[in-house]
Amino acid sequence: MKYIYFLTAFLLLSPLYGQKIRTMNKGRAAAKNYAVTIPYKDIRGLAITEVIINGKIYTFMVDTGAVTAISPQLYEELQLSSAANLEITDSGNLARSMKVVTMPDISVGGLVFKDIPAAVTGESPFFQCLGIDGFLGSNLMRNSIVKFSHKSKTITFTDKHKEFSLDKKKGFDLGLDKMQSNPHLGAVFNSGDKKINETLLFDSGMTAFYETSLNGYTSKIKDSNIFTVLNEAEGSLSLGINGVAPNSMQYRLLLPDMKLAGATFKNVTVTTTDSNNSRIGAELLHYGDVIIDYPGKKFYFRPYSIGEIDMGEKNWPVQPVIKDGKFVIGIVWDPAFNEEILLGDEILSFGEIDYESITVCDAFTTVLRPKDDIALIRLKDVNTGEIKEVELVRR
Numbered sequence: 116m117k118y119i120y121f122l123t124a125f126l127l128l129s130p131l132y133g134q135k136i137r138t139m140n141k142g143r144a145a146a147k148n149y150a151v152t153i154p155y156k157d158i159r160g161l162a163i164t165e166v167i168i169n170g171k172i173y174t175f176m177v178d179t180g181a182v183t184a185i186s187p188q189l190y191e192e193l194q195l196s197s198a199a200n201l202e203i204t205d206s207g208n209l210a211r212s213m214k215v216v217t218m219p220d221i222s223v224g225g226l227v228f229k230d231i232p233a234a235v236t237g238e239s240p241f242f243q244c245l246g247i248d249g250f251l252g253s254n255l256m257r258n259s260i261v262k263f264s265h266k267s268k269t270i271t272f273t274d275k276h277k278e279f280s281l282d283k284k285k286g287f288d289l290g291l292d293k294m295q296s297n298p299h300l301g302a303v304f305n306s307g308d309k310k311i312n313e314t315l316l317f318d319s320g321m322t323a324f325y326e327t328s329l330n331g332y333t334s335k336i337k338d339s340n341i342f343t344v345l346n347e348a349e350g351s352l353s354l355g356i357n358g359v360a361p362n363s364m365q366y367r368l369l370l371p372d373m374k375l376a377g378a379t380f381k382n383v384t385v386t387t388t389d390s391n392n393s394r395i396g397a398e399l400l401h402y403g404d405v406i407i408d409y410p411g412k413k414f415y416f417r418p419y420s421i422g423e424i425d426m427g428e429k430n431w432p433v434q435p436v437i438k439d440g441k442f443v444i445g446i447v448w449d450p451a452f453n454e455e456i457l458l459g460d461e462i463l464s465f466g467e468i469d470y471e472s473i474t475v476c477d478a479f480t481t482v483l484r485p486k487d488d489i490a491l492i493r494l495k496d497v498n499t500g501e502i503k504e505v506e507l508v509r510r
Contacts, residue, residue, distance in 0.1 A: 350446025
């Protein structure tokens with residue numbers, strides 16, 4: 116358990132586009148030959164920055180895996196009107212009908228984006244806990260070259276290829292979603308003489324490194340035996356903008372060798388996701404600068420160190436998730452604990468972490484995990500209310 120749960124907004128238009136809307140790829144940057152660099156606040160790897168709308172400062176997440184979206188509170192404050200709705204799907208494959216609006220001018224570091232379509236989400240802890248008013252999605256960024264630099268905690272928007280001395284021969288092909296320009300790139304998985312290719316969404320709004328689509332894994336990858344199955348269990352792993360994903364059979368996997376954008380990652384622990392998209396998340400930024408050339412359809416990764424990157428880690432046998440404002444067991448990976456630990460058991464404490472004294476928002480801003488590899492978890496039984504304690508080992 117590297118994180119309390121896998122936090123990802125991931126707003127994707129479903130095939131039910133809604134009345135009169137065929138694309139969210141509208142609007143533009145007001146300037147030409149621009150290059151602006153803005154600072155961002157890093158919250159568990161997520162890039163949070165300030166924008167100006169109607170002369171007032173607001174806080175947005177920069178999310179390549181999402182369509183531009185705003186909170187219901189900002190929708191009311193800006194007094195916007197909506198002529199259509201869209202079905203929008205989140206990371207747990209949960210869909211919700213959302214209003215679509217055209218935003219007033221959005222100033223990002225002095226660069227003004229005009230007439231950008233945005234979805235109006237429902238209520239979500241994402242806004243309160245991350246302190247944000249919305250998401251800057253790929254439909255806003257689609258005409259720019261965007262550089263994420265974790266070392267300097269900055270994002271640069273430009274339309275000039277010379278800004279980053281880009282050599283297209285060293286870039287990797289990028290596919291853009293037709294509805295909202297989400298960026299997809301290819302990865303190669305190796306195990307001995309076996310090799311398989313997968314297309315991954317680069318989702319800067321996901322805290323983890325890599326998640327594979329459950330549907331894609333079971334239909335395409337599973338029989339290749341390139342992944343080692345560490346655990347399989349029924350439960351829920353993720354919290355998206357539309358809520359907690361329902362229980363389903365999930366897998367925790369080990370990928371020995373992964374080649375992505377010219378870099379090699381070894382011993383990658385992977386979990387499946389209910390989303391139809393396999394994703395590379397914001398943790399990639401910890402290992403190097405990422406440049407997305409949206410108009411040139413190229414992806415660049417500039418690693419901070421030379422050589423292979425070993426991602427090996429130990430994992431806990433249970434996975435917490437947030438449900439109805441409480442921390443509960445979302446999945447039990449080790450079947451040896453199936454009699455003692457139940458899905459939905461409330462977590463009262465885990466090692467030195469007192470879950471009764473922390474808030475839901477603490478899970479959005481802090482990595483909650485015991486310091487030691489052996490920890491006692493204290494639970495309230497979901498059925499009887501009985502208090503029970505179980506010793507767990509991170510392996």
